[in-house]
Amino acid sequence: MTEKYNMPDARGHFGVYGGIFVAETLMPAIEELNTAYQHYMQDADFIAELDKDLQHYVGRPSPLYYAERWSQALGGAQIYLKREDLNHTGSHKINNTVGQALLAKRMGKTRIIAETGAGQHGVATATVAARLGLECVIYMGAVDVARQSLNVYRMKLLGAKVVAVESGSKTLKDALNEALRDWVTNIDNTFYIIGTVAGPHPYPAMVRDFQAILGREARAQCLAQTGKLPSALVACVGGGSNAMGLFYPFIDDAHVKLIGVEAAGDGVETGRHSAPLCAGRPGVLHGNRTYLMSDDDGEIIETHSISAGLDYPGVGPEHAWLKDSGRASYVNITDDEALGGFYALTRMEGIIPALESSHAMAYTLKLAPTMKKDDILIVNLSGRGDKDMQTMAKREGIEL
């Protein structure tokens, strides 16, 4: 790449992907948000407030941890984990909600809404809403409400109203539909905090920009600790915000491989998966053009993954672009393989990863041994596994 990477264009396009595909009723709100986002990202006072919160409230910078024992056991690349699991609320999600909530405050909005799948983004949103004293409504598919009851309770403790969405497949995509309906109805006082690098422009770029802090840190930490850049980056991809945050500051480093790991569920060949980049097709959903899981009639297909956070039929449009352009590659990991990654990190390094992040760990099990001993491999540990204790115990037949 000779020219510096500068996606998206002014209207939010990453090649043919991205854009603004929303009903006219939402268009003025999108324009208002875009204007505010463009303005405040250049505003020194806003950036200073954001940096302060990221340091003192989120706990940044998060460590880049050398997983020495695991590296030796696998016998290949030297593995470094970006410890987003150590952030306040336990995942990378808070980097973005802190940013968007500050933006909401500057825009004079008094009410926050969000969608959530596993509940991590819902908790991260309820957290910042509580801190800023903003009304907060979280939309969550009824199926997810049932399987993530711990996070539902956390959100309620934080003062959020959790709405169980009963339409469609009752999961993340339906929660997103319902949040969009709320937004269009309450546009004047409401800010919609989208949790991933999807949705209409400016969300994919804005969420990436708020998450890029973790990639910038990782790049600087890697140089400081090892004196060189990594050979490859690995991160799990549902909507793809943790991966985009890690990849973005490395896009112009052409020799650094970018690898996104999608959820293959029961296996891509079974059709029961959440891997649109590996096994989907381009289309339009939730405000942007991207790879989607849809049938021959263009209806969205229900997805499957052991991790609720990856259980989504779309993916951020910038990932679609990075895939088509060949800059990043995308692989997939089944539920069973992800569990292998979960146990490996837990037993080898004493770190219990979230099931989402376990997909990245599982791919590391495959990739690291194929790399040279002087290769550096950075893996994003996007969240901690506390929220998954019930799911894991149930799988092991243990009653808590």
Place this chain on the structure above:
Amino acid sequence: MSRLAATFAELAQKNRKALIPFVTAGDPNPQFTVPLMHAMVSAGVDIIELGVPFSDPMADGPVIQRASERALAHHQSLRTTLAIATEFRKTNGHTPIVIMGYLNPVEVMGYEKFADAVHAAGIDGVLTVDLPPEEAQECTELLKTRDVAPIFLLAPNSSAARIAKMDSIGAGYLYYVSLKGVTGAGHLNAAEVETKLAEIRANTKLPIAVGFGVKDAQTAKTIANLGDGVVIGSALISEIEANLHSPAQAKEAIIELLTAMRQAMDN
């Protein structure tokens, strides 16, 4: 002259307003829609909007969402919606049909194939809810060259600049959604509609259909005094939902409501 232009010209001549029912294709079952369309024409409607069922109808309220879900349970799709239009056209050559839906089924079919299929099915207009003018250039060109009108939505918060944009890229009519929010929500405010319509008319010569919040003969009459057409959707679909045990009764109730609206609008 296109069927849509001819319809509005004839209405203007008679000093009448267009009555435009919206129903979801294939709700509550695939056999229901074509006979209903013919019955609605007999009841005095001028244009028919057919909703294309979609798995994720983000801009619709619960009533139309459930209509989509009922139709999808019978595997209704964009293709079967076009088949319904084709069937209707066999015996009705004059009533304009507008299909209204979401972009993904169109993307998967491909724009050119879609434009050809829509034209072949005798469809007169296409309203794609999540395809704003900024992204619509390619699709609208393909439709216009086949004499199919791309129809765009206008909202209470659409600026004059946006209205002018819709005017330049749209055809057939503009569809003003008179409430913020999703389909089937709340009550409309006639004074607000009147003020906004004046602003819209200053920026376009296209006819303006008004929808969202039209529930009965009285609201239809109020809106008919302001716009060029009245769209009624959720209220009709509610009749289908209330009579799921008897689609025949649902049809009867819909015709009764439309007949009352027609009378109220013409007097």
